[in-house]
Amino acid sequence: MSTFVQWSALGNILVFGLILGAGVPAIYALGVRAMYGPGAVDANGETRVARKVVGFGCFALCAVVAIAGIAFIALGGR
Numbered sequence: 001m002s003t004f005v006q007w008s009a010l011g012n013i014l015v016f017g018l019i020l021g022a023g024v025p026a027i028y029a030l031g032v033r034a035m036y037g038p039g040a041v042d043a044n045g046e047t048r049v050a051r052k053v054v055g056f057g058c059f060a061l062c063a064v065v066a067i068a069g070i071a072f073i074a075l076g077g078r
Contacts, residue, residue: 024065031058 034040035055040047 020065020069024062027058028062031055031062034058 031054034051035047040051042048
């Protein structure tokens with residue numbers, strides 16, 4: 001039965017599925033939490049600069065992953 005299953009390919013699918021299926025949404029959630037979570041607002045009611053930097057960094061990383069995925073698929077997916 002092992003001749004029908006390519007275990008290395010199955011392992012790659014599992015690893016990339018976990019990274020892209022759970023990792024990217026988790027990074028996005030960290031960005032939202034950084035921007036709007038507890039302690040994000042200072043005494044003047046404005047979001048702290050460090051929190052904005054972390055939040056926008058997380059959002060930018062998610063955008064880069066999405067664009068890279070689209071480019072990968074458009075270029076043939078190999």
